[in-house]
Amino acid sequence: MFWGPFAEGRNNFFHNETLLKIASKYKRTVAQVALRFLTQEGVIVIPKSVNKERMIENFDIFDFKLADEDLKKIRTLDTKSSLFFSHYDPDLVQMLINYAKYSVCKW
Numbered sequence: 001m002f003w004g005p006f007a008e009g010r011n012n013f014f015h016n017e018t019l020l021k022i023a024s025k026y027k028r029t030v031a032q033v034a035l036r037f038l039t040q041e042g043v044i045v046i047p048k049s050v051n052k053e054r055m056i057e058n059f060d061i062f063d064f065k066l067a068d069e070d071l072k073k074i075r076t077l078d079t080k081s082s083l084f085f086s087h088y089d090p091d092l093v094q095m096l097i098n099y100a101k102y103s104v105c106k107w
């Protein structure tokens with residue numbers, strides 16, 4: 001499962017050259033290519049939009065398929081590090097433990 005499938009727009013996500021080229025090839029948007037890519041990779045996506053047209057656009061990804069060559073190009077964009085935080089960071093792990101211990105959250 002993947003929240004933030006557009007990286008919250010960080011790193012100029014919607015203007016990424018590779019994604020723009022692939023979007024143009026399929027006559028789709030960058031958002032649709034990203035969601036289609038993740039779906040084809042077997043990832044459940046949770047995109048967020050407050051805009052009705054974009055919500056409709058984000059659902060409209062089930063009538064096209066990205067070719068292997070395009071999946072490969074998109075995979076190269078993976079920097080192997082989170083834009084948000086690392087669960088391997090001891091300070092973050094400690095913070096989460098403290099949060100669980102002292103909050104009403106019982107997980």
Ligand SMILES: NC(=O)c1ccc[n+]([C@@H]2O[C@H](COP(=O)([O-])OP(=O)(O)OC[C@H]3O[C@@H](n4cnc5c(N)ncnc54)[C@H](OP(=O)(O)O)[C@@H]3O)[C@@H](O)[C@H]2O)c1
Nearest residue numbers: 003004005006007008009031046047048049050051054057
């Ligand atoms: N990021 C986190 O830390 C986190 C953690 C837990 C749960 N979640 C949940 O996961 C979901 C993911 O949302 P997110 O905000 O984190 O990141 P996201 O889905 O990667 O990005 C949302 C951003 O993309 C824009 N957007 C959405 N569809 C678009 C489209 N078709 N074209 C252009 N821009 C588009 C949205 O703008 P508009 O709204 O203006 O369309 C918003 O600025 C949310 O429900 C969130 O509550 C997130």
